[in-house]
Amino acid sequence: MMMENYLRYDPVSPELFRRNRQRLFEVLPDNSLVILHANDIMPSNADGQLGFIQQSNFYYLTGIDAPKAALFLIKTPSENKSVLLIEKSNPTTVLWEGRKLNLNQAQQLSACDDDLDEVTTFDEYEALVIKYTSVLDSVWVDFEEHSRADKLVETRNQRYKNSLQKQGFTDFLDLSTLLIPLRMVKQPEEIEAIKKAIQITGSAFKASLAIIKPNIGEWEIESYLLHQMQNHRTRRWAFTPIVASGLSACTLHYVSNHQVCKSGDLLLLDIGCEWANWNSDMTRVVPVSGSFTPRQKKVYQAVLDIQNYAKSLLKPGVLLEEYQAQNMQYTAKKLVELELMSRAEYMNETVRLTKTKKYFMHGVSHHLGLDVHDVNYMSEPLQANMILTVEPGIYIEEESIGIRLETNVLITLQGCEDLMQDIPIDIDVIEKLMNS
Numbered sequence: 001m002m003m004e005n006y007l008r009y010d011p012v013s014p015e016l017f018r019r020n021r022q023r024l025f026e027v028l029p030d031n032s033l034v035i036l037h038a039n040d041i042m043p044s045n046a047d048g049q050l051g052f053i054q055q056s057n058f059y060y061l062t063g064i065d066a067p068k069a070a071l072f073l074i075k076t077p078s079e080n081k082s083v084l085l086i087e088k089s090n091p092t093t094v095l096w097e098g099r100k101l102n103l104n105q106a107q108q109l110s111a112c113d114d115d116l117d118e119v120t121t122f123d124e125y126e127a128l129v130i131k132y133t134s135v136l137d138s139v140w141v142d143f144e145e146h147s148r149a150d151k152l153v154e155t156r157n158q159r160y161k162n163s164l165q166k167q168g169f170t171d172f173l174d175l176s177t178l179l180i181p182l183r184m185v186k187q188p189e190e191i192e193a194i195k196k197a198i199q200i201t202g203s204a205f206k207a208s209l210a211i212i213k214p215n216i217g218e219w220e221i222e223s224y225l226l227h228q229m230q231n232h233r234t235r236r237w238a239f240t241p242i243v244a245s246g247l248s249a250c251t252l253h254y255v256s257n258h259q260v261c262k263s264g265d266l267l268l269l270d271i272g273c274e275w276a277n278w279n280s281d282m283t284r285v286v287p288v289s290g291s292f293t294p295r296q297k298k299v300y301q302a303v304l305d306i307q308n309y310a311k312s313l314l315k316p317g318v319l320l321e322e323y324q325a326q327n328m329q330y331t332a333k334k335l336v337e338l339e340l341m342s343r344a345e346y347m348n349e350t351v352r353l354t355k356t357k358k359y360f361m362h363g364v365s366h367h368l369g370l371d372v373h374d375v376n377y378m379s380e381p382l383q384a385n386m387i388l389t390v391e392p393g394i395y396i397e398e399e400s401i402g403i404r405l406e407t408n409v410l411i412t413l414q415g416c417e418d419l420m421q422d423i424p425i426d427i428d429v430i431e432k433l434m435n436s
């Protein structure tokens, strides 16, 4: 691209964002208006701010990685038109924050059409809302519904939706019902970005094996991993990293990473970074001392076997709910082998399920993309070019053993491809690397 790169990552092909808008136009009814907003910069305390993360749907359709921006899509029988609004620079923002994107740059980044589309400044927002809502039948806004979303703080999209409701305007539609099916199937540029995030995560993990030893602090490993990742130009963790030694690995979302690693303990690393807003999500477990105990090896191998079993099931047409049940069933067998469940308990279906959930209490897979737990419809069968995690675990509190092994896979026409196949996972490989 003939423009200065304003972000740390390599520019993503603008063609992706144009194609995404085109795919949305194809499913949008005639005489529709889409109004989508960038995320805000969230405040912390006093005049402090949290780091900026772009609204995923807005980014998916524009490639614009900046706040105070909006996108209008106008579909009529005669045209599919995009109107992109971005923040205007002024002397104060130039002094404090640097120059904002200009209209020409925004047009290039989003591949807006020279003639048909419009790129303008955010000052035009109110006027454009009035102009288009008055002439078009249906207004689509992003409800940002997620079963586990925290709605305590409203995003710009939610504020807009709520303000429409307060004005007595209730006749709007949820854009995510159209976008979720599109986002579930990854475009080639997205697959490349996720592969890049995976590669950075994997190389940081491999490097960290040289420093993991008894008496190192979990926080030291965290900072080392981030250092390695940022050397490769990622901007941030994909999620708050879990660096959990010993019993802490049995707390699924342990994030304080404040304890000292002890000889004989296992260390669980659930880590990943972003690349151009796409994410990787990996979990590995290593022995602090460099060697697994016989019992740790046995449990570790059982989890790895479940991961391989799960991967063998994944292919187009699979329903995640059935897949989860099959994995629970396989895990129950492994729990018998590990003497965590008796044969009698295994034979009783109710007891078997309860006991299995005691040691394995979360889902095996989730979709991965612009969101770490990416948007999806559980009832949709898998299709080629979806990307999922595969992350079975066995957590035995009474033995201070918590093992989860997580990889990221691409669904292919015949099955799935492990995108982390080059990142060490076999017991002997991990031990060899830690002792070399």
Ligand SMILES: [Mn+2]
Residues within 6 Å of the ligand: 281, 366, 389, 391, 406
């Ligand atoms: Mn995960």
